[in-house]
Amino acid sequence: MATANGILNGLKVESFGFAQTPRSTPENRRYYKEVLEVLLEDGTITFNCVWMGCEFTRPTASGVWPHTRVHKNQAVKAPKYAAPAPSEIDVSGLTLGELVDRAQKATWYSTELDATQKKLAKVSRDLSEWKPRAQTAEKQLRAIRSAFAAAT
Secondary structure (H helix, E strand, O other): OOOOOOEEOOEEEEEEEEEEOOOOOOOOOOEEEEEEEEEEOOOOEEEEEOOOOOOOEEOOHHHHHHHHHHHHHHHHHOOOOOOOOHHHOOOOOOOHHHHHHHHHHHHHHHHHHHHHHHHHHHHHHHHHHHHHHHHHHHHHHHHHHHHHHHHO
């Protein structure tokens, strides 16, 4: 969750999870990567930007999603660094909610990484199949053009 203290819009956060996109169906659930659906203590549901420390909220997920571009520009400008070894990460000062949040994000990132690696493998297979065909077609096209040029 974006708020470290578990308070959003002045109310305690009861639960949260990634918000479903308009394309989501009961058979095929789809979720925004950058938008959380948050249940507040008064029973209201609001949608929140997923970036840590950002308390941008809207009554709909589609209202928050355009805002996330602000953070993508920040991420591009952020300096690259090597991740610390797991033994160097100190979580002793974190609350249970913050630990659960980190675990959920780690699970989500792992799932996204697996899906991306599968897509990359498929695209690599497709490339190895289509590249020779494209090169053969280019040679044939050059031969056809040469034949037309010679005929005129």
